[in-house]
Each structure stands twice: as C-alpha cells, then as structure tokens.
Amino acid sequence: MSDALLDARVVVDRGAFRLDVPLRVAPGEVVALLGPNGAGKTTALRALAGLHPLTAGHVTLDGVDLDRPATGGWVPTERRPIGVVFQDYLLFPHLSAVDNVAFGPRRHGVERRAARATAREWLTRVGLDAQARHRPRQLSGGQAQRVALARALAVAPSLLLLDEPLAALDARTRLDTRAELHRHLSAHAGATVLVTHDPLDALALADRLVIVEGGRVVQEGDGPSVTARPRTDYVARLVGLNLYRGRADGHGVRVSPELTLTVADRLDGEAFVAFRPAAVALHPARPEGSARNTWAGTVVGVQRHGDNVRVQLDGPIGVAADVTPAAAAHLRLIPGQRVWAAVKATETQAYPATG
Amino acid sequence: MRQVRDDIAGERDEAARERRATPRRRGRVPAALLIPAGVGLLFLVLPLVGLVIRAPWTTLPQRLTEPGALTALRLSVQTATLATALCLLLGVPLAWVLARVEFPGRRLVRALVTVPLVLPPVVGGVALLLVFGRRGLLGGWLDTTFGITLPFTTTGVVLAEAFVAMPFLVIAVEGALRAADHRYEEAAATLGASRWTAFTHVTLPLVAPGLAAGAVLCWARALGEFGATITFAGNYPGRTQTMPLAVYLALETDLESAIVLSLVLLVVSVGILVALRDRWMSTA
Incomplete structure (x- = not known):
C-alpha cells in the first residue's frame, strides 16, 4: 500500500476526547469510516477537509502535506484538491442547481461560460439536466443529493469526502440513490472517504471498511471479512451476530467461567467466537447430542424479527436466538422463563483476537 | 319524506x-x-391624520414649488442616501467581524456599537464637534494637513446622520449573519472560495433580506435626523438645512409651511419605504 494517494493519521483532541485514526486510501479506492454516533467520524472528515486543524499526526495527499502540526505544514481548505458532500448538502439556496455546480470550477479560475458547460455536463451525468435551472428548495431530497455530488465532483478532486451521504433520504429514495452513488464513486479516479453509521451504506459503497469507536479504529478490512469476523460488540450488532471473546485451547473456547464453547476451528490463545442468532436452538429441557454446545438461560426479551421471533437470553453468556413463531408458541416463551440453548460447533466461527 | x-x-x-x-x-x-x-394604533396614526387635515390644501401647489422646500428635500434625500452608503461600507464589515470573529472584548465592542442608539442625538452632535470640530481631536489635524473642514458642511450632515443611523444597520446585519448557517461558508471553502469570495458570493446573498431591512431602517433614521445634524452641521439653507431642520425653523414663523414640509417628508419617506418593501422585504 505504498501507492496510497491519501496518507493520514488524523489526531484531534477535543476536551477529554481524542480521535486517533490512521488512514491510507489508494487512487480509486472507496473507504468507509463506519461507527456509532459520537465516534469522531465527522471530526475526522472535517480534519481531512481542513475545516478542523489536527492536534497531531498528518494529512498527506499525493505527496503534499496538507496538515502536519509537527512541521507547521498547513494548506487551507480552499486550496486543497478536495470535494465534500455534506450531510445536509448545503446547496447555496440563492443559486440554481447549475450555478451551484459551476461554483467550484469558477473558484478554480474557469471562465464563466466554460464553468457553466462543465456544470451542465455533470448535471446530465447525474440525470438532472431538466432541473438545471431549479433552486435547491425546488429539488427533492434525492435530487439535492445528486446536485451536491455533482458540485463536489465538478472540481475533479483528488480526495472526495462524503458525510452520511444518504442519511437525509427516505427509504425508497435511499435505495435508488445508493445504487447511483455507487456508480459515481466507482468512476471517481481519486481517493474517496465516506462517513456513515449505516452498515448497509458502507457495505454497498465502500471497497474497505474502517470501523471507528470512541475515536479509535477497532477493525479494518473489506466487507466480507468484517461481517464474517466482527471484533467488537458494535460490529457484531451491526451485522447481526452473537460475538464472544475468550481463551481458546484447541477446539474449546472458554467464553465465561461456566461455559466453554466447542468450535469447529482449531486455535489457541485469545479468540473470538461468532455465530448467527438463527444457529441457536431453544429447548424446554437439556437436549441430547454431543456435537452441540448447550447451556441454560433465562428469557429476558421476546420480539418479532422479520418472519421469526428474536429471543434474548441471559445466562453464562447473553445470547440472541431466532426461532420460528411456531417454536416460540410451543415453548411458551415469556420473560423470566428458563430454557436451554444449543449451538452446533459447525455453526460457529472462531478466530484469533490478536492481529 | x-x-x-x-x-x-x-x-x-x-x-x-x-x-x-x-x-x-x-x-x-x-x-x-x-x-x-x-x-396604540390611534396614538400612532392620529397625529398623521391631523397633519393631513390641517394641511393648507388650497395653497399647497404654490408652497411646494417654493425653492426652499425642494432644496431641503433634495438635500435630505441626498445626505440620507450618502449616510446609508457610508454605513453599508463600514457597518457590514463591522457586523461580520462581530458575528464571525472571536476576540476578547467582543461583548464590550458590541455594546459600544449600540451607544449612539441610546445617546440623545444632540449629545452625539456635541461629541462629533469635540472630535471633528476645528479645534477637535482629529478636526485640527484634518484641517491643517488636508484642508478638510467637516463641521457646518454637507459632509458634516452625512457624518452626523451616519453616526446615529449606523447602529440600526449593524444590529440588523449582525442578527442576519448570526442566523445564517456559517457552514455555507465552509461549503464554499471546500469548493475553492477564499474567505473574501465566500463572503461576497455566499454570505452576502444569504443575508440580503436582513441587509436590505437594515439599510432601510438606517436610511429612514438618517432622513429624520435632527439633533446631531443641527449641533454638528448647523442650519444653513442649501448646505446643511435638511427637511427636519426646515420644518423646525418654519414652525417658529409659519405653521402652514411647517405642515407642508412635514407632509412632503412623510409622503417621500413612506413612498420610498413601501417601494423598497415590495422590492426587497417580500422575499424575506
């Protein structure tokens, strides 16, 4: 990864909170910063854009230091080769769509008519040729999002930054816009960093996920590896897996003093075990069969979950189990009830916690 | 059925x-x-009604064409407009600094800006004399170095009007700037706009309604200015005698002509305010 276009270590202190996120993005690559609210994602994006100075670390784009507090290197926002799509778009309300898009080229010294022509081209590319003369308030949410994207891309930025690009859209528009946004991000030759708290957006749009929690990177990798092998409760919840950390000793992982889970994988030392809620079977009495992990737990919650019923169990480990409505009725699941949980070793994923 | x-x-x-x-x-x-x-409405409207009722309608055309009246009117409109221009030139940047730049003593500065609002205009005129008068702090230096004399000149009228009217503009524009989302300026910066370009191309258009409202208030206050003007610029017909001064002078000799002058001032100011309101305020 020596060919990274963006090479950054974003360190920002805000009171007691410290954001420290290393980030390397190759040309054409789309990286999603994924994390819960308050994780510092937006601060990281603002620091990359130069809207918030770094406390330490560096932001280097295409070999040029944009911000490096140690040497005093600093390039102000307006001279950075960047494009930003803000969460609520911030289209200039007094300008038409085409003039919003032409704003960037104009500031980069392009003559008025040429800037307009470029803007028109971009609007056509995002399918808004007919709305060129419209003011932002006449545009729908999806249209405004596309104008904002066109405006950011019209200056041909080396680094494209998107802050929750789909968060302000309703569910239906979101689906269409997500697909279209993916097309444009794939076509963008520069580096792209997008910030989101929605795992679906991140998985659909990004080549690589960087999970940020409490100002730190807790996990990094492509979509399949992150979703298959979560490393924190936050990621596990995002992708809907039960996740436990414990000490592995061959095929057993001790996840609590009273429970050692038998797993299919063979490993030693600190390890994670993950399995799907649907892999958990519930029984009124201790089930027979040696290939299963079994333990007794107490029902603490019962909720509809799609076509199934999701049951939260307390016990040696907290676990979510998905059972059919028929099974739930048969078991007469109510909070406080004791049931037995069973998980086959082959349904588990175990992987080392280090590295 | x-x-x-x-x-x-x-x-x-x-x-x-x-x-x-x-x-x-x-x-x-x-x-x-x-x-x-x-x-309250009656209290505000009745005096105006009185003015209309007591107006000498039969001699009105003849009185209107008297040279003194038109000269005072022209001078009033000219000086109020120049004073408003001066206020825009200095007041908008001042409002921007107060709204956008953090500096120690900002609250004190904001309080100072509003002092002319609470100061009796006559006191303002005296203060202006003490600074710009021929023996004043700056006046003497201006006189000897540039040969510029401000008191008892038309320029002095503009200065006196600007002094009392500028707070209206600054307060209105600062309020508009604070209400405007400063992230539009950040968006402009990410598109390559310097702070100055962002100000002229994004901020100013965004606060245009507030700016227009402030300018109209400022102009109206300047048009009606009396105390500071008569103190600092005196009452010379054709040079410093604005409509309010002419009205006051006429009151001592000829009530009817005072009424006519007042009516003219009323019609002109209301007319201009209504015209500007339709043009600018409707978008606010």
Missing part, C-alpha cells in the same frame, strides 16, 4: 356551522389585548 330529508340536511348544516364557529369563538382576541392595541 322530502321534508324529513330537508330537516336532516338542515340539522347537518347547523352542526357544520357550529363546528366552524367553535374555533372562531375559541380564537376570539381578548379585550385586554385588543383595546390597548387599538389605542
């Missing part, structure tokens, strides 16, 4: 009428508010 149906229809109508009437009854304005509001 028909009768029954009509009765039912009638009842339904009545019910509908009652339903319609209910919110109206609930929304009735309390007398405790309505009466003082009416008295």
Whole structure:
C-alpha cells in the first residue's frame, strides 16, 4: 500500500476526547469510516477537509502535506484538491442547481461560460439536466443529493469526502440513490472517504471498511471479512451476530467461567467466537447430542424479527436466538422463563483476537 | 319524506356551522389585548391624520414649488442616501467581524456599537464637534494637513446622520449573519472560495433580506435626523438645512409651511419605504 494517494493519521483532541485514526486510501479506492454516533467520524472528515486543524499526526495527499502540526505544514481548505458532500448538502439556496455546480470550477479560475458547460455536463451525468435551472428548495431530497455530488465532483478532486451521504433520504429514495452513488464513486479516479453509521451504506459503497469507536479504529478490512469476523460488540450488532471473546485451547473456547464453547476451528490463545442468532436452538429441557454446545438461560426479551421471533437470553453468556413463531408458541416463551440453548460447533466461527 | 330529508340536511348544516364557529369563538382576541392595541394604533396614526387635515390644501401647489422646500428635500434625500452608503461600507464589515470573529472584548465592542442608539442625538452632535470640530481631536489635524473642514458642511450632515443611523444597520446585519448557517461558508471553502469570495458570493446573498431591512431602517433614521445634524452641521439653507431642520425653523414663523414640509417628508419617506418593501422585504 505504498501507492496510497491519501496518507493520514488524523489526531484531534477535543476536551477529554481524542480521535486517533490512521488512514491510507489508494487512487480509486472507496473507504468507509463506519461507527456509532459520537465516534469522531465527522471530526475526522472535517480534519481531512481542513475545516478542523489536527492536534497531531498528518494529512498527506499525493505527496503534499496538507496538515502536519509537527512541521507547521498547513494548506487551507480552499486550496486543497478536495470535494465534500455534506450531510445536509448545503446547496447555496440563492443559486440554481447549475450555478451551484459551476461554483467550484469558477473558484478554480474557469471562465464563466466554460464553468457553466462543465456544470451542465455533470448535471446530465447525474440525470438532472431538466432541473438545471431549479433552486435547491425546488429539488427533492434525492435530487439535492445528486446536485451536491455533482458540485463536489465538478472540481475533479483528488480526495472526495462524503458525510452520511444518504442519511437525509427516505427509504425508497435511499435505495435508488445508493445504487447511483455507487456508480459515481466507482468512476471517481481519486481517493474517496465516506462517513456513515449505516452498515448497509458502507457495505454497498465502500471497497474497505474502517470501523471507528470512541475515536479509535477497532477493525479494518473489506466487507466480507468484517461481517464474517466482527471484533467488537458494535460490529457484531451491526451485522447481526452473537460475538464472544475468550481463551481458546484447541477446539474449546472458554467464553465465561461456566461455559466453554466447542468450535469447529482449531486455535489457541485469545479468540473470538461468532455465530448467527438463527444457529441457536431453544429447548424446554437439556437436549441430547454431543456435537452441540448447550447451556441454560433465562428469557429476558421476546420480539418479532422479520418472519421469526428474536429471543434474548441471559445466562453464562447473553445470547440472541431466532426461532420460528411456531417454536416460540410451543415453548411458551415469556420473560423470566428458563430454557436451554444449543449451538452446533459447525455453526460457529472462531478466530484469533490478536492481529 | 322530502321534508324529513330537508330537516336532516338542515340539522347537518347547523352542526357544520357550529363546528366552524367553535374555533372562531375559541380564537376570539381578548379585550385586554385588543383595546390597548387599538389605542396604540390611534396614538400612532392620529397625529398623521391631523397633519393631513390641517394641511393648507388650497395653497399647497404654490408652497411646494417654493425653492426652499425642494432644496431641503433634495438635500435630505441626498445626505440620507450618502449616510446609508457610508454605513453599508463600514457597518457590514463591522457586523461580520462581530458575528464571525472571536476576540476578547467582543461583548464590550458590541455594546459600544449600540451607544449612539441610546445617546440623545444632540449629545452625539456635541461629541462629533469635540472630535471633528476645528479645534477637535482629529478636526485640527484634518484641517491643517488636508484642508478638510467637516463641521457646518454637507459632509458634516452625512457624518452626523451616519453616526446615529449606523447602529440600526449593524444590529440588523449582525442578527442576519448570526442566523445564517456559517457552514455555507465552509461549503464554499471546500469548493475553492477564499474567505473574501465566500463572503461576497455566499454570505452576502444569504443575508440580503436582513441587509436590505437594515439599510432601510438606517436610511429612514438618517432622513429624520435632527439633533446631531443641527449641533454638528448647523442650519444653513442649501448646505446643511435638511427637511427636519426646515420644518423646525418654519414652525417658529409659519405653521402652514411647517405642515407642508412635514407632509412632503412623510409622503417621500413612506413612498420610498413601501417601494423598497415590495422590492426587497417580500422575499424575506
């Protein structure tokens, strides 16, 4: 990864909170910063854009230091080769769509008519040729999002930054816009960093996920590896897996003093075990069969979950189990009830916690 | 059968009428508010009515064409417009600094800006004399170095009017700037706009309604200025005698001509305000 276009270590202190996120993005690559609210994602994006100075670390784009507090290197926002799509778009309300898009080229010294022509081209590319003369308030949410994207891309930025690009859209528009946004991000030759708290957006749009929690990177990798092998409760919840950390000793992982889970994988030392809620079977009495992990737990919650019923169990480990409505009725699941949980070793994923 | 149906229809109508009437009854304005509001309106409008009633309509055309009246009117409009221009030139940047730049003592500066609002205009005129008068702090230096004399000149009128009117503009524009989302300026910066370009191309258009409102207030205040003007610039017809001064002077000799001058000032200022309101305020 020596060919990274963006090479950054974003360190920002805000009171007691410290954001420290290393980030390397190759040309054409789309990286999603994924994390819960308050994780510092937006601060990281603002620091990359130069809207918030770094406390330490560096932001280097295409070999040029944009911000490096140690040497005093600093390039102000307006001279950075960047494009930003803000969460609520911030289209200039007094300008038409085409003039919003032409704003960037104009500031980069392009003559008025040429800037307009470029803007028109971009609007056509995002399918808004007919709305060129419209003011932002006449545009729908999806249209405004596309104008904002066109405006950011019209200056041909080396680094494209998107802050929750789909968060302000309703569910239906979101689906269409997500697909279209993916097309444009794939076509963008520069580096792209997008910030989101929605795992679906991140998985659909990004080549690589960087999970940020409490100002730190807790996990990094492509979509399949992150979703298959979560490393924190936050990621596990995002992708809907039960996740436990414990000490592995061959095929057993001790996840609590009273429970050692038998797993299919063979490993030693600190390890994670993950399995799907649907892999958990519930029984009124201790089930027979040696290939299963079994333990007794107490029902603490019962909720509809799609076509199934999701049951939260307390016990040696907290676990979510998905059972059919028929099974739930048969078991007469109510909070406080004791049931037995069973998980086959082959349904588990175990992987080392280090590295 | 028909009768029954009509009765039912009638009842339904009545019910509908009652339903319609209910919110109206609930929304009735309390007398405790309505009466003082009416008295307040009368208090504001009656003097103007008096002016119209007592106007010498028969001799009006002849009085209007008297050279003194038109000269004072022209001078008033000119100086108020120049004063507003001066206020825009200095007041908008001042409002921007107060709204956008953090600096120690900002609250004190903001308080200082509003001092001319609470200061009696005559005191303002005296203060201007002490600074720009021929023996004043800056006046002597201006006189000897550049040969510029400000008191008792038309420029002095503009200065006096700007002094009392500028706070109106600064307060209105600063309020508009604070209300405007400063992230638009950040968006402009990410598109390559310097802070100055962002100010001229994004911030100013965003606060245009507030700016227009401030300018109109400022102009109206300048047009009606009396105390600071007569103190600092004196009362020379054609040079420093604006309409309010002419009205005051006429009052001592000829009530009817004072009424005519007042009416003219009223019509011109209301006319311009209404015209500007239609042009600018409707978008606000």
